[in-house]
Amino acid sequence: MHPTDHTATFPALLAEMVASRSEHPAVIHGEEVLTYRQLERRSGEMARALLASGVGKGTRIALLAPDGALWLTTFYAALRIGALVTPISTLTTPPELAHILRTSDAQILIGARRFLRRDFAKNLTAALPGLAAGTAGALRLQCAPHLRSVWLQDGDGLSWAAPVSDLLARAALPGAPDDDLLAAVEREVSPADDALVVYTSGSTATPKAVVHGQWAVACQPRALARYFLLTDADRTLCLLPAFWMGGIAAALQVLSTGGTLIYPRSPDIADAIEMIERHSVTYVVVWHVLPRLRAAAVARGIDVDAIRGMGGPPRRENGELIPPGLRANLLGMSESFSMHSAEPINQRMPDDKTGSCGRGVNGIERRVVSPDTGVEVPPGEVGELQLRGGALMTGFYKVERRTVFTADGFYPTKDLVRIDADGYAYFVGRTGDMIKTNSANVSRLEVEAALRALPEVDVALVAGLPDPEFGEIVVAAVVPAPDTNPTAEGIRATLRERLSSFKIPRRVVFITHNDVPLTETGKVRLSELREIIPSWFSEPPRVDRDTAEIH
Template identity: 35%
Template sequence: MPDTIDALVRLRAREDPAKEAVIDPSARLTYADLDQESRRLAAALFAAGVGKGRRVGLIMPNRTEWVALAVAVTRIGAVLVPLSTLLQPPELAAQLRTASVQFLITVEEFRGHRYLDDVAAVRADLPALREVWRADRLPSQGSAPVDEIAATVTPSDTLAIMFTSGSSGPPKGVIHSHGNALAAVRSGMAARCIDADTRLYLPMPFFWVGGFAGGLLSALLTGATLITEEIPQPETTLCLIECERVTLFRGWPDQAEALARQSSSVGADLSSLRPGSLPALLPAELRGAPGARANLFGMTESFGPYCGYPADTDMPRSAWGSCGKPFEGMDVRIVDTDSGEPVPAGTIGMIQLRGPHVMRGICRRSREEVFTLDGFYPTGDLGHLDADGFMFYHGRADDMFKVSGATVYPSEVEQGLRTIDGVHNACVTEVDGAVGALVVSARTVEELHAEARKVLSAFKVPTVWLVTESDDDIPRKATGKVDARALRDLLATVR
């Protein structure tokens, strides 16, 4: 199996050139198109100074053009640095500095952000930055020998720097090689239920590992077709699912719930969706029982999920509510949060990862700062492994708190709240020593409190509530993760 992007694109163009690789509402590329267009762009970029090891930032919403540019950059050995379209100017400047970006390709404007103006304002503080190109005004000509250049790229060469952040602290520039990234995605393919016949819709932006790995690279590795759009909205997404005969919908559960409600009112045809899609969009007979199917679990440092179970298959009853089992190639252990010593099965502790699929490192940090002496990466996540090797997630170590001496894991409370009828999402944190919850629901606080007492221990039942009918009211960072500090501050206003 190919272990560089160039080799992978060549394989797809050779084996199935006419098959559609990526589709957006206004354009589509076959695998032959992707090979030819990325080759043209690669030659032009190389002629303009983008060579092996050069770091290229890309700011652009999901579209076929993003895919062609990403492939062009990486197939000649340059390092792709996908940057969020949500970044505010100080955040953008910080990430450009952290990754030492030398070339930046950006759309002029998207959703009110004017990136060229943002970069111009801080250009003096970005000594590594050599060129800034508008996406519609890229170098257009070049006669570089792309084949010869691509032949020098090896699996150990850096593929991308992906930015992430935890619930607190600055974003991290996570370094992945061609080999480790492709192997990580390949290891989870069966759990994702993606194969050559899949027509995959995935709403995650390509600048997140969920979109880049779970969407683009999953499609390339299997020869599937990826359907995407810049700004997912129920009306446009339902149209894409129906018109493009999408077979697999992966993404956010709350989005699936919103689509399911909308589809019933407009009569959208979702019959092309198959098991493995998010259950809200499937008929009842194709869904698993609540908790029976794994929630794929991973992180940017592992280049996506490192635990899972086939998304169309119920797990053993004892494993319900788990994240499935670690994928082949990933060594997972649970250690005591204080001593760092491994703990017995069934004991909650810090999750640590090791293996060839884990990141190569983090920008501007030494290996000793990132990994343990025996090569494990401390994730900051809490979990336990049962006797059969299934992993259960218990939240972030820095999110755990105590109420009247009892330990509360926000993820457990969130999972309990999400089982309540009419709850579409829930985020939980500590508020002045109490359990606080922001819940997306049309039900009243009194109703939610009464239902929560049926599914949670008394000390876990929230006493601080904020109820909203829109998921947009959940405070998030530019990476899409819940902003725990902002959530805590928001809930403190209603205490």
């Protein structure tokens, strides 16, 4: 679809699914079940309430709630009327919350008051000085100057917030926008309109605010669904939080195929297992807890290999096993609305494409350039990946376009890849992952992978330390595997069989899991790591100058 086609909007997508799947279950959360017709009515009620409150196209709405009916209906309501919605992680700390509410220019915040052990009302008052003395609907905060109202599921005892039920009641007031007016508003939503802002988890710096438009929201999920073999018969359990790009993409994929989206009551593994059994789940969207989920399912006698996404061996459509390395290692990012390079999960790649991530997704353009010159490199050579078109973001919120994209509209991803003559991409590392030692480039990720392959290594962190002769030297911090007692020289000796000599860490130090700084999403905080690693190597490095040549 072309970006000027008005059918390529979220309102058009939802209307299409409601027309064809009206009484089919759209979303299940715990005991609550909403059909597509009920989801349309529930989100329509919120949309009309927002319109009655003066919300319109471009209004900035922040959404702070766990996965479930409130999150989904509010998110869809905002998309239906052309507002710009910013999902906020329920894991955010008060400083992170303050940053997002201020930099997103949020005018309205809708959310839950509590979830599990998190008290969002408490976090909000800690994040926003002066909020506790504010008046609901008339907030005036220098720390969040655009924020005017906060609506929480439970607003009791809060002078600065009102209950979501009061907001919804506005849709039923005399003179409130009716369904015809909502339909007219939806018709004015354009594929070119900005739709949502996703704050990345950020391992290296302050999270970036990625903006995606209506075209991407309406068209990319349907394209992605084909790679995961989703159909209208699927019952998809999503264990990725809805506030992350992966969770948003998963929810919209289910919607775009007319299937059923299932959320457990809580992130607890037992709740997920209950939903798998009760609703005969056919597909699970999960990353970090997959080993525990699979083990728990096996213990309950569930046929995990019959459920896509549960870690079973990949198979072709005819049931034939796909050999290791010949199923695509899907590659994507928030900026590209999930995957930009992929192959269907049941497709066996050609024998000469081992380790590939696949070809371009949904019309996205990819090119590989020299990180030093910016000149495009020949097929098969390693360089920085740049993206253009397809479902690529419209930009970073409040950041000048010229500082984000090249003059001809490509986005430099900082990913190091190679793309062969047939268009298959291979991930190599990150531009910041390269260590320059004695004029040679060493990939930090390559050395870390070689270390992790050793049975005595549990976690490996590799960095470059300044050296007056070589520029940088390669060093490694290692968390030993349980019940092992490795030595630095033993590790180096083993690596000599796997890596060129210039890639082998000149120094190895042993640390514990507690020494590793992590983000809320489990990523290593690279910015902190760069400051910490030199302290682990506090003694001046003793480099063997005689064996530091390049082979």
